[in-house]
Amino acid sequence: MxxxxxxxxxxxxxxxxxxxxxxxxxxxxxxxxxEKHVPHATTLLxxxxxxxxxxxxxxERFESVGVDLQPGMVDYARRTRPxxxxxxxxxxxxxxxKRMDIVTCLGNSLAYVHDNDDISKVFGTFAVHARPGAxxxxxxxxxxxxxxxxxxxxxxxxxxxARVTISYAWDLRKQINTMHRRWELPSGDEAQDEIRRRVLxxxxxxxxxxxxGFEVVDMFDEYGTExxxxxAFTVARYTGR
Numbered sequence: 001m002x003x004x005x006x007x008x009x010x011x012x013x014x015x016x017x018x019x020x021x022x023x024x025x026x027x028x029x030x031x032x033x034x035e036k037h038v039p040h041a042t043t044l045l046x047x048x049x050x051x052x053x054x055x056x057x058x059x060e061r062f063e064s065v066g067v068d069l070q071p072g073m074v075d076y077a078r079r080t081r082p083x084x085x086x087x088x089x090x091x092x093x094x095x096x097x098k099r100m101d102i103v104t105c106l107g108n109s110l111a112y113v114h115d116n117d118d119i120s121k122v123f124g125t126f127a128v129h130a131r132p133g134a135x136x137x138x139x140x141x142x143x144x145x146x147x148x149x150x151x152x153x154x155x156x157x158x159x160x161x162a163r164v165t166i167s168y169a170w171d172l173r174k175q176i177n178t179m180h181r182r183w184e185l186p187s188g189d190e191a192q193d194e195i196r197r198r199v200l201x202x203x204x205x206x207x208x209x210x211x212x213g214f215e216v217v218d219m220f221d222e223y224g225t226e227x228x229x230x231x232a233f234t235v236a237r238y239t240g241r
Contacts, residue, residue, distance in 0.1 A: 029233060030106075044059075051073055108141065130214075202234075
């Protein structure tokens with residue numbers, strides 16, 4: 001798994017990441033699912049927490065810990081959200097010695113893990129941090145984005161307006177969806193991103209989850225429908241095996 005900050009401007013500039021991602025609804029979706037499936041939960045562990053934007057909302061209700069691979073994101077989160085417990089760690093191998101009522105992995109965190117054995121290790125990490133009956137909330141791409149034409153949009157940054165042009169490529173055999181992103185920054189400089197994400201189809205996600213001791217109880221896309229969009233929420237319960 002490559003160091004993702006090297007290929008993604010937003011990960012090198014966490015403040016810009018927070019500005020671009022400010023309209024995320026993942027935390028609200030998690031709260032709704034938790035209320036439905038485990039309303040008495042009190043503890044939560046978020047893998048791939050990034051700047052802590054979603055974790056900050058979840059921590060208002062739960063005793064929470066966040067883990068992220070990227071030291072720059074963790075440092076930024078600690079400075080801007082000092083009330084959160086956020087730690088640096090690799091979700092393939094990290095062991096906190098805690099079992100929680102809720103385990104979350106949002107955004108594209110799982111998609112940056114490409115190797116099958118590493119994906120199994122990640123689900124193993126979810127399992128060793130889950131109490132019997134705990135809820136796993138996983139947000140990840142389940143279909144590729146295959147837009148044939150590049151798109152360009154304006155982005156507001158702290159230094160002024162920027163422009164970003166995005167195109168996609170799809171490798172069916174490897175199930176890797178690559179986003180190419182070219183930034184035109186207010187300074188006049190340019191930046192290039194090449195972001196490679198592994199697409200796990202719904203049945204694959206379920207097989208990895210079941211192998212780690214989870215039972216999938218629901219799956220729906222980011223629009224709340226039955227998997228018509230490229231990103232899905234998977235809801236699974238740890239059976240405690």
